[in-house]
Amino acid sequence: MSTTGPTPGTATGIRLHAPAPGWALTADVVVVGSGVAGLTAALRCDAAGLKAVVVTKARLDDGSTRWAQGGIAAALGEGDTPEQHLDDTLVAGAGLCDEEAVRILVTEGPDAVRRLIETGAHFDESSEGGLELTREGGHHRRRIAHAGGDATGAEISRALVEAVRARGLRTVENALVLDLLTDADGRTAGVTLHVMGEGQHDGVGAVHAPAVVLATGGMGQVFSATTNPSVSTGDGVALALRAGAEVSDLEFVQFHPTVLFLGADAEGQQPLVSEAVRGEGAHLVDADGVRFMTGQHELGELAPRDIVAKGIMRRMQEQGAEHMFLDARHFGAHMWETRFPTILASCRAHGIDPVTEPVPVAPAAHYASGGVRTDSRGRTTVPGLYACGEVACTGVHGANRLASNSLLEGLVYAERIVADITEAHAGNGLHARVPAPVPHPEKPAHPLLEPETRFTIQRIMTEGAGVLRSAASLDTAAEALQRLHTDARGALDENGKTAEPGVDTWEATNLLCVARVLVTAARLREETRGCHWREDHAERDDTAWHRHIVVRLNPDRTLAVHTTDTADFPPTRPHQPEHRPQEQ
Numbered sequence: 001m002s003t004t005g006p007t008p009g010t011a012t013g014i015r016l017h018a019p020a021p022g023w024a025l026t027a028d029v030v031v032v033g034s035g036v037a038g039l040t041a042a043l044r045c046d047a048a049g050l051k052a053v054v055v056t057k058a059r060l061d062d063g064s065t066r067w068a069q070g071g072i073a074a075a076l077g078e079g080d081t082p083e084q085h086l087d088d089t090l091v092a093g094a095g096l097c098d099e100e101a102v103r104i105l106v107t108e109g110p111d112a113v114r115r116l117i118e119t120g121a122h123f124d125e126s127s128e129g130g131l132e133l134t135r136e137g138g139h140h141r142r143r144i145a146h147a148g149g150d151a152t153g154a155e156i157s158r159a160l161v162e163a164v165r166a167r168g169l170r171t172v173e174n175a176l177v178l179d180l181l182t183d184a185d186g187r188t189a190g191v192t193l194h195v196m197g198e199g200q201h202d203g204v205g206a207v208h209a210p211a212v213v214l215a216t217g218g219m220g221q222v223f224s225a226t227t228n229p230s231v232s233t234g235d236g237v238a239l240a241l242r243a244g245a246e247v248s249d250l251e252f253v254q255f256h257p258t259v260l261f262l263g264a265d266a267e268g269q270q271p272l273v274s275e276a277v278r279g280e281g282a283h284l285v286d287a288d289g290v291r292f293m294t295g296q297h298e299l300g301e302l303a304p305r306d307i308v309a310k311g312i313m314r315r316m317q318e319q320g321a322e323h324m325f326l327d328a329r330h331f332g333a334h335m336w337e338t339r340f341p342t343i344l345a346s347c348r349a350h351g352i353d354p355v356t357e358p359v360p361v362a363p364a365a366h367y368a369s370g371g372v373r374t375d376s377r378g379r380t381t382v383p384g385l386y387a388c389g390e391v392a393c394t395g396v397h398g399a400n401r402l403a404s405n406s407l408l409e410g411l412v413y414a415e416r417i418v419a420d421i422t423e424a425h426a427g428n429g430l431h432a433r434v435p436a437p438v439p440h441p442e443k444p445a446h447p448l449l450e451p452e453t454r455f456t457i458q459r460i461m462t463e464g465a466g467v468l469r470s471a472a473s474l475d476t477a478a479e480a481l482q483r484l485h486t487d488a489r490g491a492l493d494e495n496g497k498t499a500e501p502g503v504d505t506w507e508a509t510n511l512l513c514v515a516r517v518l519v520t521a522a523r524l525r526e527e528t529r530g531c532h533w534r535e536d537h538a539e540r541d542d543t544a545w546h547r548h549i550v551v552r553l554n555p556d557r558t559l560a561v562h563t564t565d566t567a568d569f570p571p572t573r574p575h576q577p578e579h580r581p582q583e584q
Contacts, residue, residue, distance in 0.1 A: 011186050012555045014242045014446050015179040016509060018501045021192055021206040026434055027053040027170070029421060030191055030207040032177045032236065033215030035065035036153075037389030037410030039160035041213045043119065044418035046167050050425065053207050054171045055193055057216075057231045060164065061157045065407070068153025069274035069342060070136055071146035072116075072411075073404035074109040077133045080141045082106040089405060092138040092304040093398020094530035095546055096249070096567050101395035104376055105405065105412050112411040113145065121159035123147045135279040136403035138304040144404045149339045150274050156407065176503055177235060178204070180212060180243035180385060183435035188212050188384025190437060191239075196503060208434045211421050214240065214372060214380075214387040215414070219514050221454075221507075223365035224462040227256055227272045233507040234514035236391035240372040241513060241553040242446065245380045248393045248550045248569070249370025250514065251521035254401055254531045255467045256366035257308040258284075260359065261323035262350060267458070270364050271346040273326055275403050278302055280339065282328035285358060286315055289327070306400045306531040309363040313467055316362070325358035363467050367406060369397040369531065370521075373550060375572045378417035381552075386421070388413040395569050399530025446557070447488035449512060451504035456484065457511050465519050470535045474523045481516055489557065513553075520559055521549045 031042045034056035045052035056062070075085045085106040090097050117123065123145045126132040133142040147155035164171065174196040181189040190208040216236030220228025237247055258278070260271040278284070278301045284293050292315045297303035303311075312324050328336070333355045336344045340354075347354050372380050372387040374394050380387055388394075389410040396409050464477025491497045499505040527541040528534050548564040564570060 011182055011244045012242055012553050014553065014555065014557065016242070016446050016501075016506055017448050017498050018178050018192065018194065018506075019204045021204050023205040025053055025170070025205070025207045027051045027207060027209045028425065029053075029211045029213060030055060030209040031213045031215060032191065033217060033389065033391070034060045034062075034161070035215060035217055035389060035410065036156055036160065036407050037414045038213070038215030039164055040411055040414035041215060041388065041418055042169055043160070043163055043167070044415055045421070046169055048418060048422045050422065052169060053209070054164065054169060055175050055177055055191065055207060056171065056173055057176050057235070059173050060161045060171060062229065062231065065153045065410075066157040068156070068407055069150040069272055070276045070404050071134065071144040071152045072113060072156070072407040073136075073139065073144050073402070074113045074408055075106060075143055076110050076113065076131055076145065077141060077143055080143050082109070084141060085109070085143060088139050089396070089402045090398075092400050092402035094306070094400055094540070095542060096398035096530065096548065098395025098568050100568070101376060104416070105396050105409060108412045108415075109408045112408065112415060116156065116159070116411060119159055119163050121147065121156050123155075124149065134276050135302065136275040137278065137299065137302045137308060138402045139302075144276065144279070146276065148341070150276060150342045153407070172207070176506060177216070177239060178506065180239055180382070181206060181208070181437035182243065182382075184438060186244075186383065187435055188382060189435040194503065194506070206437075208437065210434055211384050211386065211424075213378070213414075213417055214385070214391050215389045215410070216391045218368045218390040219511070220365045220368070222457065222461050222511050222515050222518070223466065224267045224458040225259070225270050226268075226365040227259055227270060228365070229269055233510050235507070235510050236387065237371055237517075238510035238513040240380060240382070240385065240387065241517070243382050243385065244552065245382045245385060246373045246550050246552045247371060247517060248373040248548045249399075249521075250368065250518045250551070251525050251532045251549065252369040252397070252399050252530055253365055253518065254305055254367040254369055255309045255363040257305055257312050257363050258326055258361040259364035259366070260347065260350065260352075261362045264322050271350070272366075273343055273359060273361055274340070275305070277326065277328055277340060277343065280331070280335075282326050282331070284308070284312065285325050285327050286319060287321065287325070292324075304400055305403065306533070309467060309531070310533060312361070312363060323360045323362040326361045327358040328354055329356060329358070331355075367401055369393075369399065369401050373569065373572070375569070376416065377420040378413050379420065379572050381572045386417045388417055398567075399532060446509065447492035448499040448501060448505040449484065449488055449508040450499045451508055453484060454504070454508040454511055457481070457508070457515050461515055461518070465522055468533055468535055469522055471523070474519055478519050478523060481512065481519060484512055485516065517551050517559065520551060520561060524549055524561065
């Protein structure tokens, strides 16, 4: 396995099977996604005089941002400093954070939050009139700003959507992005997308632009139970891989420790019980009322999420239980109704009253700490392609994201991306030339999967690559995913057969793509670190694994894998490594 650097911008020639674009728009920048990262990027583009088009899979406010309950972390409180925030982030990241990336986050974060407030977001205030800050797992200080008690994401989404509409930015809703367009030199030339029958465009089209910002969110739907909405199918990571970009750290999927337990067979999006509930003093207990996290970590129930998730899973294993409990009955009705109204309503909708009884909870897939590899300005290894938010791997999160750093990362790195695009455009006049994309391939290069394959992939991943992993479980998952991939590839190569193009088949195909990469990396990393828990390698191994696993897609649809030399990412500038192909 090589430990040298990347081969940026290596086009694979692989695209999803789809009709040729029947319509086109032109812009300076196309932003894919409408969460905090995407809409911040679009608004900053508009402020800089750049023509941006926002493409989003559902409605503008339907992404993961609106579901964020806890809040946004920044050193805004008295006595708090960016250095303290940095220290907490590095500890949570279990040795794999890129310190430069974290320093950028914590130093630029406070002003980014203030600009978000200027945009129109209203955060809860204390009786003295300042921001009311709370605490979450892994934080040694109260530095989490929240809105509406536990509706922070919804308020941020509201403010950004209103600002986008007020400024008249061009948006294309109900549109699934398909593939990156590139010119003859391998530079970004826009995207193809499919609009799902609404608005002034329909069917497959294209947005031509010299810069594309991926802000497509996560890939939680690769597992059966997740806090992510149904649209989180890893589309941005899959697009980037087909475009030749590198992805990193996909093995580090954070399982939120306290997700409302709806039954062992529950599938799809599950209700989250915010870490802020524990931040305000709720206790994790077993069926006998015993607080099992006491003594396991200096922060107890407010330890980093991977430690709490492991503590819950261990207690469940010891007792043969399907879930644990979160006990906050001592809050009383008034606190529940004013501080956590969204969670209270969600619990009651499922027949549970937190005011009078403990809440059943269990870990579920929540956040991808890895994603499309970028540098400190959001640039990927494909020229003109940027990524920010959950789809990106900036190096901020390392092996485990610190609570409430995700919204902040979306803000900070979206602003840095726009600064880079603006600087790049300045040399060519404000509006850069839109490169001519290479022609759409006549033959499909990537087979599509039948819609029902989505559920097969989710079961494979939940059983083999969930919270608890081992060589045996990962081998079983890899073999099952390989069969799906080989069968679809064989049918296409032998007789040209593939599933009919459509949203369901494109999503299923994207899920298989990201699942293959996740399992490949998880098999390779033979240690337990952060939210990657190997039962057969229970200890952290800094000698062998104080480094990142980087994956890219070869033109023959195999995976090329290498590791970095250190925990810091190498630059995204071109230089040639040797890659070890892994047939999947």
